[in-house]
Amino acid sequence: MSFFIKFTIYTKRIYKKTKKQIVKNRHLKLDRINFLRSKLDKIRVIKKNMVNNSELNELKEKVIINREKLTNLILIIDYDGTYYNGWTGLENSSEVYLNATKNYKNKKIHNEKNENKYTTVQNTILNCILKIHGYGNMENLDSSQNLKPFDFIGVSRTDKGVHAKEYVCQYISYERKPPCNGNLNQIKRSLNSLLNKDIKILGVLNSPFDNFNVRYHNIGKIYTYNVDIRIPSQPFERNYAWQLYDDPRFSFLLKKEKKKIEDTSLNDYTKKINYDNKENNLCFKKYHEENLNFLFDEKFNDSNEDEEIINSIEKSNYDSIKNIKENEEIEGSLDSLSEGTYNNNIINENNIVKESNKDNIMGNSLKNSYDITHSISIINNKKEIRPVISCNLEKIKECSKLFIGYHNFECFRGTLKGTEKLRKINTFCNIHFLDVYELKNNLYQFVIQGDRFLYHMIRIIIGTLIQIGVGLLKIEDVKDALYLSKPLKVKLCAPSQGLCLKKILFNPSIHNLINSVLQNN
Known part of the structure; x- marks a missing residue:
């Protein structure tokens, strides 16, 4: 019974456990x-909000299309994006912008901490345009409409550090007529006077037609990307090229290059040592042969000949001494007269010799200073011999052909970041x-060159091509x-400073219009 009780x-x-x-x-x-x-x-709520926002945006666009555009200007710009946070960023917080949009949006408090976040190319240009257009004065602003009084559209949203030419x-x-009474050259001059030196307005023109939109009416874009493979990298191109020497992701390549350089230097050193040893052996042989000549009769014959020559010289010297003693008395009387003229001639000859020596020295130094081979090599763009x-x-060229099409x-x-992750994006380009x-x-x-590009697409393509050239992919x-659509082993995104938006492509009519403005200005 006890066993049964325990079991239960x-x-x-x-069972309880x-x-x-x-x-x-x-x-x-x-x-x-x-x-x-x-x-x-x-997620459903966010999607609904996104749909509602898209519907609201469509309604706003319809309202904006129906609104009369009093000014519709196109600006052609060059800018150096080194010290800017890209084309667009967070919302503008400058006083001019807040004054212009005081009825459209509530005025926000300006934070000094976030001041650097608003240093975008778009905001700096827009602030200057609003100043010219009279939005700096609070008294002259209209408070009748609650709609946005202006729009500022860029053809492309460049990243932080990216540069652009002919952007x-x-x-x-929608509220005001063009500034400067519509004088386009004056608008250009006034904007350039207000802008920083790293942003320049190349030309200003009126829109070719009323519904023209820079973002939707372009055909394509051309980008360039610079890559520097020198060791060490050049400081002048640090803001305009991807310098592999300074990139820690490629530090292992430098170790390989150092080993190669060390091996080549060791080989050269051994070759030099062998060459020096050969020369020393040859010199020793010559010296050894010369010292062994005393064993042969040639040396003794030479000594006998030298003794005969010395005896003949002594006889001639004895005869000449006698003649000198006889002529000393005659020459004594003439010495007093000829001393003055003789000394003067000697001084003049010495001066002439010194001057000739000086001329030779100066000529040699001038020849050395007038060596212009380096100047000619600079003009001819002669290649510098440096490690790479x-x-x-x-x-790289073979792989780049795969991307075409x-x-x-x-x-x-x-x-993508934030709410942009939920957006459906067409990934075909x-x-x-x-x-x-x-x-x-x-x-x-x-x-x-392409019709359109995705987020960081060019930089990732360049990163993959460099990996192929180096041997990583x-x-x-x-x-x-x-x-x-198999993901890469390493998706390497090249840095932004090497990228430059070189050209925006339009239809021939608009392209010719832009070129005419650039040539005239």
Whole structure:
């Protein structure tokens, strides 16, 4: 009986424990389900808000299209993006902007801590335009409408540190007529006087037609990217090129290059030592042969000949001494007369010799100072002989041909942030041209042209091409990423300072109009 009682007690305990675990697992499952449901509800709400926002934006665009555009100007700009946070950033907080949009949005408190966040190219140009357009004075502002009084549209949103040439943007005002009484040259001059030196307005023109939009009416864009492979890198190109020497991601390549240089230097050193040893052996042989000549009769014959010559010289010297003594008395009388003239001649001859020596010395120094070979090499762009990070350009050119055409660039774009993750993006792009050439001594430039580009797409393409040139990736990996959407082993994004938006492509009529403005200005 005791055994049976014990058995029942143990079974009850086990049953209770298992029951508790089952209940706990049920609760955990329910908690997880509730958590997932709440997340899904949040996502649905965000999507609804996105749809509502898109509908509101469409309505706003319709209202804006129906509004009369009193000013519709197109600006052509060059800018150095080194000290700017890209084309667009956070909302502008300058006094001019807040004064202009005081009825459209509530005025925000200006924080000095976030002042650097607003240093974008768009905001700096817009502030200058608003000052010219009279939005700096609070008294002259209208308070009748609650709509946005202006629009400032850029053709592309460049990243922090990216540069641009002949960048095109559009300024539209719904409240005021063009500033400076519509004088385009005066608008250009006044803007350049207010802007920083790293932003220049190249030209100003009126919009070709009323509904023209810079963002939607362009055909494509051309970008360039500079890569510097020199060791060490040049400080002058640090803001305009990707310098592999200073990139810690390529430090292992420098170790390989150092080993190669050390091996070559050791080989050269051993060759020099062998060459010096050969020369020393030859010199020793010659010296040894000369010292062994005393064993032969030639040396003794030479000594006998020397004795005969000495005896003949002594006889001639004895005869000459006698003649000198006889002539001393005659010459004594003439010495007093000829001393003055003789001394003067000697002084003049010495002066002439000194001057000739000076001329020779000056001539040699001038010849050395007039060596112009270095100047000619600079004019002819002669290549500098310097160590370089090994990069196979033939492989890069071969791989760059794969990107040309209409492809899915899902594996060659950056990850979006915030609410942009929920946006549906068309990842298919058409690249018309992609090639690389040597711009300067071991400074290479990539040129890429396409109809549209995704976020960080160009920089990731350049990063993959450099990895192929260095030997980190294979061409098959790029084919798999392009054709099969297989992600790359390492998605390397090149730094922004090497990228430059070189040209915006438009229809021939608009293109000719822009070129005429640039040539006249």
